[in-house]
Amino acid sequence: MxxxxxxxxxxxxxxxxxxxxxxxxxxxxxxxxxxxxxxxxxxxxxxxxxxPPLDSAAMMKAWGAYMTPGEQHKMLAAQNGKWEGKVTMWMAPGAPPSESKSTTVNQMILGGRYQESKHSGSFGGMPFEGKSIVGYDNIKKVFISTWIDNMGTGVMVAEGPWDAASKSITFTGSMVDPSTGKECKFREIMTFTDDKHQKMEMYNTPGGAKEYKTMEIEYTKK
Structure with a gap:
């Protein structure tokens, strides 16, 4: 199209x-x-x-390679199912952490090309829900992630490579800081510990300040 x-x-x-x-x-x-x-x-x-005329055979071959799920997509599919999360958050550098529980349900969509995750929990005593879409771009050779939730009206977009040594993806992107209206960079590390355990770590740089850890979620598959 x-x-x-x-x-x-x-x-x-x-x-x-x-x-x-x-x-x-x-x-x-x-x-x-x-x-x-x-x-x-x-x-x-x-x-x-x-x-020169377009080589239709070469074009179709390239498009076929672009649209065909590979090993990275199979890795995402292995995460299908329900996960319970232990959430730890820091509202400012050096601030005492707060803890809560969350639930995430993963499923592959569009023929196994993308992982859709639905998240639910609580934040500041209010119900929290969010949705992420994660995929692997066969051309760019990176994972791409989008995130939306009921605590904002924007879309977070990040991308990052797979590191086989640490079994992790390091996503980088930017988001709007509601308190200033300006964009700030963030970094998210998703570590695939084993088939039943994962860990997500989020780092922000609000207002261009020094990066600090804002969130950690320890996931256990049910």
Missing amino acids: KRLTVIFCSTIALAIAGCNDAPTTDSAAKGDTATASKPDTTATAATEAPA
Whole structure:
């Protein structure tokens, strides 16, 4: 669908460009100086080599590789199911931590290409719910994550590579700080300890300050 849209937009752009370059009947009849002095590029265009045709077989092969789930997607699928979380949060550097419980349910969607996670818990005595989508981009060779929840109206986007030595993904991205209205960078480390245990660590840099740890969730699969 995106490819069809690009082709359609390109066609419209070429049509508009052609209309803008063509002289009007009135200006041609009056011998408009600007039009008359415009160099004739017809011969030049005619002698230019045509663009090579698209290799449809190569294009389809590349697209097939891009859309086919691989080992990284199988790794995400292995996390399907219900997880209980022990949440520890720090509201400021050096502040005493607060603890709570959370529940996460993972499932693969769109033919095993993305992991959808639904999160529920509490925050500041209020019900909390969020949703994340995690995928692996076969072209960029990185994991990509999006996050939305009922405590905001924005979308957090992050991406990061897999580290086989530590069995972890380090996501980096930016988010809006509601207190200042400015974006601040964040870092999230997701460690796959074993088949039944995971750990998520979140680090923020509010207002460009020194990075500090804001959250840790220890997950246990049920």
